Amino acid sequence: MRQVLGSGYVVQHVTRMHGGAQKVVYKIECAGGFVCVLYVWDLSNNYFQEEIENDDPNERSYGGDLFERNNRHLASQGIRTPALYDMYRERTARYPYDYALVEYVGGPKAEAYLRHPDVWTRDRVFGALGEMLSRMHADERAVYCKLDRLGLGEHAEACHLRRLDSVKPQLVYAAAHLDRIGVYHHQLLDRLHALASRIAPRSRYGFIHGELGPDHVLVNESLEPYLIDIEGAAFFDIEHEHSFLEFRFGEDYRYLRHDSLDPDRMAFYRFCHHLSLTAGGLKLLHRGFPDQIFARGLADHHARRALRYIGAEAE
CATH class of the missing domain: 3.90.1200.10 (Aminoglycoside phosphotransferase (APH), C-terminal lobe)
Known part of the structure; x- marks a missing residue:
């Protein structure tokens, strides 16, 4: 949060949001009222891991790279989707998965x-x-x-x-x-x-x-x-x-x-x-x-x- 948004964004609460079968989603609440969302594409937490590992690459529909590309394309076409603040795709030993900070849209589905x-x-x-x-x-x-x-x-x-x-x-x-x-x-x-x-x-x-x-x-x-x-x-x-x-x-x-x-x-x-x-x-x-x-x-x-x-x- 500090690297992307600055030192003024101090995390107060992190809550896991339930319902997803393919990625883990967290709500991040900061001091001062700012809220955003963290997406984590950790394959070990995906209920369709076996299918993804065996899929034809042309048929893949999982991963931060696809999210980033589709997010930008939809935005360019005037299609509303939560804004992408930052995408991490380094996949280091400590964080061997993609993750992103995304706009929080307050309201129901x-x-x-x-x-x-x-x-x-x-x-x-x-x-x-x-x-x-x-x-x-x-x-x-x-x-x-x-x-x-x-x-x-x-x-x-x-x-x-x-x-x-x-x-x-x-x-x-x-x-x-x-x-x-x-x-x-x-x-x-x-x-x-x-x-x-x-x-x-x-x-x-x-x-x-x-x-x-x-x-x-x-x-x-x-x-x-x-x-x-x-x-x-x-x-x-x-x-x-x-x-x-x-x-x-x-x-x-x-x-x-x-x-x-x-x-x-x-x-x-x-x-x-x-x-x-x-x-x-x-x-x-x-x-x-x-x-x-x-x-x-x-x-x-x-x-x-x-x-x-x-x-x-x-x-």
Whole structure:
């Protein structure tokens, strides 16, 4: 704090903020009332460490370098996200991980405003979020990739096929650990391929957050939304984002809706999300995530939703 902000910023309280599965977050309160946030990307505290270590570097969505790059890009596009004060990426023996000091946005997450009884408040929050997302998704490129891969050439396969390849291991994991998925493993896999086969080629991709639920949006005292957990942002099919927004925001998705989405891509990505979140919930459950009730509920809910795609009733 002294090195970045000066000797006048004396730390009084440090509080760990809960909820993250991929990085550790602390609230730092200083004498005089200044507050900021510390992000720590310590892989040993990541519930998806195994996947990150085995991931294709092109698919990585974890780390301070991606956060820094995406933070600056979003800010340059007028998309609100907490300001980055300083990034530490030296990775010394004492601190073998990335960490950053970031602006503290006082206020709740957007989930506090879902189905809010005051229509004006709801219009203000989700209307502003809808405008931000429209602007972000209109930021297009002719290739799909993370910002750090721009200029390195095009992928040989369509982006939905890349997603198809990434979701298959999630289905395998879910089938191995959840009996009702295991019973229908082959039917679910066939349905996944059938949905992918309907998708026509595309050559333009919008900039998306990648996992934008109401828990990844902070709302300040002026009811202005800020995007957080932005490491996975990339140029990709915007249907990947909208199919996620659709079930995460429920009836308030009407504020975020886009008029020209491809229905075949929407159906495919919805199914992919349900399979991935089934496996993701199970992994959190198996790896000691503190909120075990949430983890179990996540896996159960999305398993049921996935089975509906093949007309199977979940028990």
